[in-house]
Amino acid sequence: MLKPLIGLIGIGLISGCVATASEVNASPQAATITNPNAQTHAELQQAIASLLGVSSVVISDSAFTQYSQEVIERAQHKDANGLLIMGRSTEIPDAIQLLTQGDKCLLQHVQSGNTANLSQVRCKLEDAQ
Template sequence: MLKRLMGVISILTIAGCVATESEAQAPLQAATLTNPNSQTHAELQQAIASLLSASGVIIADNAFTQYSQEVIERAPHKDANGLLIMGRSTEMPDAIQMLKQGDNCLLRHVQSGNTTTLLQTRCKVEKP
């Protein structure tokens, strides 16, 4: 009885490993949000800030709903009157892309290739 139980546990463990490996080998596909809400919006802002090593970012409510890629620009430095302090900015904006791999949704910083997995956000493959 114990040998049979151990055999079943071994088979289930192997099946779990195979599922995890096949999920990781699934192709990355450009994706858009499904059912965006305040919770997913907050997760997106936090994930993007982490990818950019920024203290925080602000994104539109409809970010990633129509296109898989968004451009993030740094906020210009302004004085108390709202005038630019540094003049014009020559800094290149950052591109963030939403991807789907199996059942997982990910965000990738295009310039660095760094990727993070979204836990609460659901997405679908972007239509061509």
């Protein structure tokens, strides 16, 4: 009678480990920021610049608060008087997505798949629209 009970306990422990492992390996999901402030805004700008390989980017204060994805375009060229220089830009804008995986928030450059972990940003699953 004792051997079947030990077998059932072992099966329960193994299935518990499998569930935990699948939670850890859960795929990232679209998210929005829950704690927008100056510190998180600066971290987002720095992480995006790093992902794009540029020195700095400008994003709105409300970036990632309603939607998980933002589009980043290169600044338009201006002349010495501050007027836009006419011309056609053929560059495709970059898409950046905020994701959550477990209790982590991260940014992903959609085109390359590269990611950056965020330490100050807190996020939640994006609301279905």
